[in-house]
Amino acid sequence: MSDVTPLVSKVFVLENASEALGHIKQFCDQNRLIGLKVIYASNIMAILNSNVDLGAILLAEDYCDSLDNTIDLARQINRARPELPIVLRRTSPATFDELSEKQRKLFCATYTIDDLSPLKKVIDEYIFSLVYPNALVRGISDITVSALANQFKHLKASAQTPYIVRDRIIFGEVFSLIPLASSWCRGHMMLQAEESAILDILGFDELTNEENPANFRTVNNVLGEVTNLVWGSFKTHFIAIDDPGPGSTSEVPMVINHQHKYISFGSENPHLCFKYTLADESKDYCISIYQWFVFNLYWSPEDFKEIKASVDDFVDSGELELF
Amino acid sequence: MAKILIVDDSSTVRDEVGGFLTKNGLKVITAVDGKDGLSKLKANPGIKLVLSDVNMPNMDGLTMVEKIRSELGNSTVSVIMLTTESNPNLKERGKAAGVKGWIVKPFKGESVLETFKKLSA
Numbered sequence: 526m527s528d529v530t531p532l533v534s535k536v537f538v539l540e541n542a543s544e545a546l547g548h549i550k551q552f553c554d555q556n557r558l559i560g561l562k563v564i565y566a567s568n569i570m571a572i573l574n575s576n577v578d579l580g581a582i583l584l585a586e587d588y589c590d591s592l593d594n595t596i597d598l599a600r601q602i603n604r605a606r607p608e609l610p611i612v613l614r615r616t617s618p619a620t621f622d623e624l625s626e627k628q629r630k631l632f633c634a635t636y637t638i639d640d641l642s643p644l645k646k647v648i649d650e651y652i653f654s655l656v657y658p659n660a661l662v663r664g665i666s667d668i669t670v671s672a673l674a675n676q677f678k679h680l681k682a683s684a685q686t687p688y689i690v691r692d693r694i695i696f697g698e699v700f701s702l703i704p705l706a707s708s709w710c711r712g713h714m715m716l717q718a719e720e721s722a723i724l725d726i727l728g729f730d731e732l733t734n735e736e737n738p739a740n741f742r743t744v745n746n747v748l749g750e751v752t753n754l755v756w757g758s759f760k761t762h763f764i765a766i767d768d769p770g771p772g773s774t775s776e777v778p779m780v781i782n783h784q785h786k787y788i789s790f791g792s793e794n795p796h797l798c799f800k801y802t803l804a805d806e807s808k809d810y811c812i813s814i815y816q817w818f819v820f821n822l823y824w825s826p827e828d829f830k831e832i833k834a835s836v837d838d839f840v841d842s843g844e845l846e847l848f
Numbered sequence: 849m850a851k852i853l854i855v856d857d858s859s860t861v862r863d864e865v866g867g868f869l870t871k872n873g874l875k876v877i878t879a880v881d882g883k884d885g886l887s888k889l890k891a892n893p894g895i896k897l898v899l900s901d902v903n904m905p906n907m908d909g910l911t912m913v914e915k916i917r918s919e920l921g922n923s924t925v926s927v928i929m930l931t932t933e934s935n936p937n938l939k940e941r942g943k944a945a946g947v948k949g950w951i952v953k954p955f956k957g958e959s960v961l962e963t964f965k966k967l968s969a
Contacts, residue, residue: 757932
């Protein structure tokens with residue numbers, strides 16, 4: 526297997542004690558975590574609603590004015606985002622002893638500033654539990670930027686650092702899904718976008734004009750075509766011609782809850798997430814597209830092989846090969 | 849004017865490729881899948897060139913090409929596949945069915961326009 530990409534993950538840090546914050550920041554830096562802090566506690570739920578790509582929540586037991594209130598906050602977070610592990614920082618030894626069984630279930634672990642090893646264990650177990658080969662991560666990013674740049678020729682497409690999410694909240698209103706299946710992976714790719722943002726960029730696209738303005742169907746079709754382009758390139762780059770295909774045909778139901786913009790792929794695994802931006806620098810305009818890879822049915826990165834020959838093929842895409 | 853049939857389930861591709869070819873003096877007819885492509889080809893005998901996707905609902909592009917030859921008995925229309933697929937096994941199947949060429953998406957109009965004009969003349 527090729528080398529492994531040092532992926533990052535975003536964690537929500539609910540902490541007031543400055544000394545503890547310093548230790549946690551250092552821990553985040555050492556463990557590929559990006560800590561997000563909230564200034565006003567009253568904004569926590571609103572911030573949770575706007576950050577749909579988190580990996581975990583780090584909550585201090587003295588974050589609220591009493592332990593009961595902190596537990597109540599954990600309950601609210603758990604109700605809103607049950608897929609996010611909450612790790613509780615205790616001020617005294619890191620045990621669950623004082624908490625009731627019901628309260629304990631809100632947290633996946635506890636830790637103290639003097640002993641961060643339980644926190645490290647949670648991060649490894651809940652966030653960085655799957656390894657992703659570097660060539661795969663880099664390749665996905667490259668082929669998707671290329672597909673986006675081709676579809677939106679007047680915009681500059683770029684990719685941010687890929688990361689791991691445990692969130693199940695869908696970004697925007699439009700998403701496309703396509704299955705991926707090979708001898709080394711089985712799952713789905715998902716693209717997510719905001720309808721209004723895509724409509725805005727289509728407003729000055731060659732596909733639309735005053736007589737034929739873009740509507741939600743245009744958005745659906747464009748996102749579908751980008752998905753198709755990425756899917757085709759993914760197969761060309763990462764699935765060998767003689768790949769025997771998946772060894773199993775098992776399936777699990779996917780569940781989508783529209784009201785909560787929630788999707789479950791039936792697995793507790795974290796997702797590999799990419800965020801792309803499409804920018805019109807002349808208009809100071811920028812939109813985001815999120816891409817998830819969810820290998821919920823099978824994942825065997827040690828069997829992954831990048832197909833070297835496909836690099837040349839990819840350069841030639843768009844050209845007519847006459848038989 | 850030469851007629852080209854574009855068969856693709858993606859309206860984005862139909863609009864983009866169709867718009868480009870129309871702007872460049874070609875008459876374009878569109879179909880949404882292989883089944884629709886066969887019926888459009890039957891209904892429009894003047895079609896000289898078919899530009900088709902591979903992966904489509906109802907009937908895929910390669911099955912459509914095989915049926916153009918076997919069921920319609922049409923051996924003269926030129927077919928070019930425009931697809932995200934680059935698998936040599938699929939290309940071989942296309943060749944065997946009489947496909948004239950293969951383009952891996954995305955479509956780069958300018959570089960293939962002259963060939964299209966020749967094939968559809």
